[in-house]
Each structure stands twice: as C-alpha cells, then as structure tokens.
Amino acid sequence: MVAQAPCIREIVLSHGRYVWRLLRYLGVAERDLDDVCQDVFTTVHRKLGDLADEGLRPWLRTICVNHAKNYRRRARHHREMLVDEMPEPVVSASQEEGLELAEAQRCLLTLLDRLDEDWRAIFVLHRVEDLPMEQVAKIVGCSLSTAYLRYQRACAGLENALVNT
Known part of the structure; x- marks a missing residue:
C-alpha cells in the first residue's frame, strides 16, 4: 500500500512556524515574511507531486533557501529609508528574559x-x-x-x- 501525500493544509499547520523562522534567518525581512511564506507554500502545493523519498522537511528547506535567495536578489533593488532608532517599549520585569532573547x-x-x-x-x-x-x-x-x-x-x-x- 502506497502512503498518501499530506495535504497542503496539514503541511502549513505542521510546518508553518518552521518555514517562517527559517526564512527569517535566511534574510527575509519580517515585514515580508507572510508573503514569502505564502509563496513557499504555493510552490509546495504546486509541486507536491514531486515530493521525493527524502521527506518533506528537507524538501521544504530547499524551497525556503531558493525563495529567500530570490527575495534577497529582489530586495537589492528596493531601498527603504529607515529611522535611526525605534522607541523603547515599556515592559514589566517578567518580560525581561524574553526581551533578552529577542535582543x-x-x-x-x-x-x-x-x-x-x-x-x-x-x-x-x-x-x-x-x-x-x-x-x-x-x-x-x-x-x-x-x-x-x-x-x-x-x-x-x-x-x-x-x-x-
């Protein structure tokens, strides 16, 4: 009996956070992550029949690397004016550890x-x-x-x- 390929909804639910995090580390700006994630999962949906025996996660990594590379190439041509500093948020002492990790x-x-x-x-x-x-x-x-x-x-x-x- 042949194993059935997972549906795109299952893939997004189980791997969405991973894809988002990997794309961020690969250089996709936070403001563009939702769009690039959607592009990744659109590619996954379109090519789901090509999924090889090595498994879903390695395949997702390759797709993420390719989309991040394309994003960074396009981003070289689009420059933004950024402010010098963002205002510091007010936080409680219980949030300090999370802020240190975020920093x-x-x-x-x-x-x-x-x-x-x-x-x-x-x-x-x-x-x-x-x-x-x-x-x-x-x-x-x-x-x-x-x-x-x-x-x-x-x-x-x-x-x-x-x-x-």
Missing part, C-alpha cells in the same frame, strides 16, 4: 545581514538548523569542499562583524 536574536539577524547570501544560507543550515554539511551542500547546490569553505568564511565574517560593532 540576542535581533543581534544575530543584524550580523547575518552582513554576510554574502551563499555564506548566510550555509551558516544558517549548518549552525542554526544543525544539518550535516553533506546535506547543506546538496540543498544549496555546491560541492562539500565549497560548502565548508563558505562556512569558514561566514564564521570569519560574523566574528569580524561582531568585533567591529
């Missing part, structure tokens, strides 16, 4: 924004998503040695950016 995440995203997009994808997939480098190389479409080289350069770039902030 650390914001800091990481700022540092990741300084990386070359190929370096960033490899760093996020290997270090944040904890994928083996062999799988990362396959997802981004490069050789294993190139993936390791890009990862080393990403780490050096992040270290340099951290020192210079």
